[in-house]
Each structure stands twice: as C-alpha cells, then as structure tokens.
Amino acid sequence: MQKEEQLLEKHFIDLSRQAYHRNIITYSDFLNLNEQNILHSIPKDRLYTGLIVFGGYDFAERQMAAFIPDALSLRDIKDSDIFQSEISVLHISPLNKKYSEALSHRDYLGSILNLGIERGMIGDILITDSEAIVFVKMQMQEFLTENITRIRHTSVLATIDELTDFHYSPRYEEIKGTVASVRLDSLLSVAFSSSRSKLSGLIEGGKVFVNGRLITSNAYQVKEHDIISVRGMGKFEFIETLAFTKKKRIYVLIHKYV
Structure with missing residues (x-):
C-alpha cells in the first residue's frame, strides 16, 4: 500500500x-x-x-x-x-435558455474547481436537458450559489434543493444476453458488446469496481443487483438471471446507465 x-x-x-x-x-x-x-x-x-x-x-x-x-x-x-445535514443538491440552470450553450460535465466541474473548491467537496454531476444537478457538501452551498454565475459563456443561476426533497431515477438501457456463467468478464462482454478477451485487460488493469470495491479477477462471480463501474466506459447493474437456454447458458438482464 x-x-x-x-x-x-x-x-x-x-x-x-x-x-x-x-x-x-x-x-x-x-x-x-x-x-x-x-x-x-x-x-x-x-x-x-x-x-x-x-x-x-x-x-x-x-x-x-x-x-x-x-x-x-x-x-x-x-x-x-x-446525510441530510451533510449533502446539498445544487441546481445550475441558464438564465436564458435560448442563448445557452451545450455544456458538458467537464465544463461544470472545471468552473466549480476554478473557484478553488477541493474535489472532495463535490459529488456526482448529473446533466439533464435544462440544467446540471451537482451534489456538494453542505458547508459549500452558500459559497457556490453566490459565486457560480457563468459556465463558459453562459450566464447561469445556482439554487439549492434539500436532499430529502430530491428524487432522481437514472436513465438506463435495458440489455439482455446469454453467458456461460455470471463471471465479471462475461457480464462486461454483454454490457459493452465486446469480447471477453478485450475486456479482461480492464479488469486486470484495475479499472473495474463492483459496489465500490476494486476487482481484478476475471472470474469474480457477480451477484444480482451488484453495480459494476468501469473507468472510462460507464456503469451497469446486473439485475437478474432470467432463464436458461437449451444449451444451459444463462439468460441475463442488465441495466446500463446512460
């Protein structure tokens, strides 16, 4: 270590x-x-x-x-x-949507960090059609609402929502496929439509996490509702085993977040 x-x-x-x-x-x-x-x-x-x-x-x-x-x-x-006393939900929206730019995750994060904010103060940034939703430590909420006024060339307004009043369901693509077993490399192959051999290097290279834990074994057995995150590629949830084919392969359901 x-x-x-x-x-x-x-x-x-x-x-x-x-x-x-x-x-x-x-x-x-x-x-x-x-x-x-x-x-x-x-x-x-x-x-x-x-x-x-x-x-x-x-x-x-x-x-x-x-x-x-x-x-x-x-x-x-x-x-x-x-976590109600620790996490605030920051909404960042354009003052005039008609003249706003298409802003990316990098644009929002860069503008926040340029204010001198440490990365550990900022959680996920969710981009919707009309705004960005940023999870922040509550101690930063007043500073951020006062100082976030522009993202790139777009004038914006930052407002705060209570964590307990916030509801969000991530969008996902439903994927079904068959695997010989619920090994980690097999499920990655289904989720990302690539061969196990190409994806095994990501696992062995320390880029794959299951429920926040680094997993480096291709043969790791994934359980239903495990969340698998792959650096640079995204994340998905192994929902369930649906059935077995005549050739004894396992029919699985995956939700890949988009």
Whole structure:
C-alpha cells in the first residue's frame, strides 16, 4: 500500500474512532472509486463503528461515508435522512435558455474547481436537458450559489434543493444476453458488446469496481443487483438471471446507465 493510501486508511479509522468515543456520526468527504475501495478494504475489526456510504441518490459513483456508532440505532432510517445535514443538491440552470450553450460535465466541474473548491467537496454531476444537478457538501452551498454565475459563456443561476426533497431515477438501457456463467468478464462482454478477451485487460488493469470495491479477477462471480463501474466506459447493474437456454447458458438482464 502506498503512503497516500495508508494515510487515507488512517483517516477513515480516525473518523470511526471519533464517532465511537463521541457517540456521534462522522462523515468523510466525497470519495472516488479508488478511495471507496480503500475504505471497503479495511478489516471490520479495525473500525469502531458501523459504516454506510451514500452519494445523494441511488447508484451515485462518488459517495460519502458515514461512521455510525452502534449506540445510535438507525436501521429504519433512510440513507438520505442520515446525510441530510451533510449533502446539498445544487441546481445550475441558464438564465436564458435560448442563448445557452451545450455544456458538458467537464465544463461544470472545471468552473466549480476554478473557484478553488477541493474535489472532495463535490459529488456526482448529473446533466439533464435544462440544467446540471451537482451534489456538494453542505458547508459549500452558500459559497457556490453566490459565486457560480457563468459556465463558459453562459450566464447561469445556482439554487439549492434539500436532499430529502430530491428524487432522481437514472436513465438506463435495458440489455439482455446469454453467458456461460455470471463471471465479471462475461457480464462486461454483454454490457459493452465486446469480447471477453478485450475486456479482461480492464479488469486486470484495475479499472473495474463492483459496489465500490476494486476487482481484478476475471472470474469474480457477480451477484444480482451488484453495480459494476468501469473507468472510462460507464456503469451497469446486473439485475437478474432470467432463464436458461437449451444449451444451459444463462439468460441475463442488465441495466446500463446512460
């Protein structure tokens, strides 16, 4: 493990320790997939508390971690309620849609980071037809609403929505196919319409994550409703096994997010 990874692991353990001794919930910044993998790789006996991750909506890629003492019984509380005090939903829309540009994820992220904001303060950025939805740490919401006034050449307005009032269902393409087994490389082949041999290099090269955990084995057995993220290619959910063909191949259903 590299020094930066060791420091991050120590930071997570410290957050868990603080939560335990103070009997409060502590939170991390937004974590990328590599950082989430480090978090999930910590043995449970080294943490002092329970742990959940959430990014503002189901299937978010960038997520925050909440370290929850056992004394706080939160089993029946929704993730959005646990993170309500930590995550804000920022809406960025053009002041005049008629004269607005077609803005990309990079445009929005670049404008935010150019304000001096650290990447860990920002979660996913969702682009819709009329606006961008940006998940941010609540401590940054006032600064961002006051200072985001232009993206490239487009004048914009930034407003805040409460996390508990926000509802979003990601768009997806439904894909069906057959595999010999529910190995990771086989499901990637179905999702991205490519051969297993071409995709195996992505797995072995450390570019594939299952539920935020780095997986480097092509033969890894995927379970129903696992979320698979591939750097540079996108992500999909293995929904279910539908049936078996006469040749004993497995008919599977996948939702590929677009």
